[in-house]
Amino acid sequence: MFKKWKWFITILLVAAVMLVIRLEDQGVVDTPVRKLVTTSADLTYLSELGQSWLNQEKETIMVSSDVGQTELLTFANAKAFKEGFLLQYDVGLPVYAGQNGLVVFTGHTKYTGKTMTINYEDGTTVSYGMLDSLAQLPYTPIQTNDLIGMKEAGQLYLAIKKGDTHYDLEQMVQWLEMTETNEN
Incomplete structure (x- = not known):
């Protein structure tokens, strides 16, 4: 039972941090959340952790055309x-x-x-x-x-x-x- 709560609390924490960062980007929140989460690696880790828990895998689509x-x-x-x-x-x-x-x-x-x-x-x-x-x-x-x-x-x-x-x-x-x- 404790594992389920730990998982749920972690998801809420990740979602809350990501929401506050979006609000900071839009100028709604003045708190420098990005400074509290010190590196882009922290944000990437939180994002990947949240996606893995929600079973959202990144999908790569191969294309063959000239781009540039x-x-x-x-x-x-x-x-x-x-x-x-x-x-x-x-x-x-x-x-x-x-x-x-x-x-x-x-x-x-x-x-x-x-x-x-x-x-x-x-x-x-x-x-x-x-x-x-x-x-x-x-x-x-x-x-x-x-x-x-x-x-x-x-x-x-x-x-x-x-x-x-x-x-x-x-x-x-x-x-x-x-x-x-x-x-x-």
Whole structure:
């Protein structure tokens, strides 16, 4: 009988922490819950623990089509923002890695919301911000066409830096086109 209660209490704790974090993300709660749960590994552990208890397994669907940066080139307009650009999209889109690299940051920032930063093999560092979901964890090696995250219709933040140089809009478009050319 005690095992059932322990299981139930743990599920409630996980659900409560995840709910409070969502409320914190929406600005409803001022308590810095993310600081209390100290690392993304803690959150990942709690999430995986809750999913395993609820028998919700992650499902992988294999597809065979050319994916990549092409959809990122379909933005309706762009405006400068911080070190990058806000790209406007009329429809949602998946965001894929342009080449092999290493995820160096995955998290939430004040100005760009859910953000992922990747150091690519060509020496560029690319930050994808204002994503609606993230598909990779920090310090994860990625391959060309690995899913980075999803973006619903609206603005996507994109900043590309090589060395000390931040790319302007023309350089950014050229880099996206180059990564698309290298995929085919």
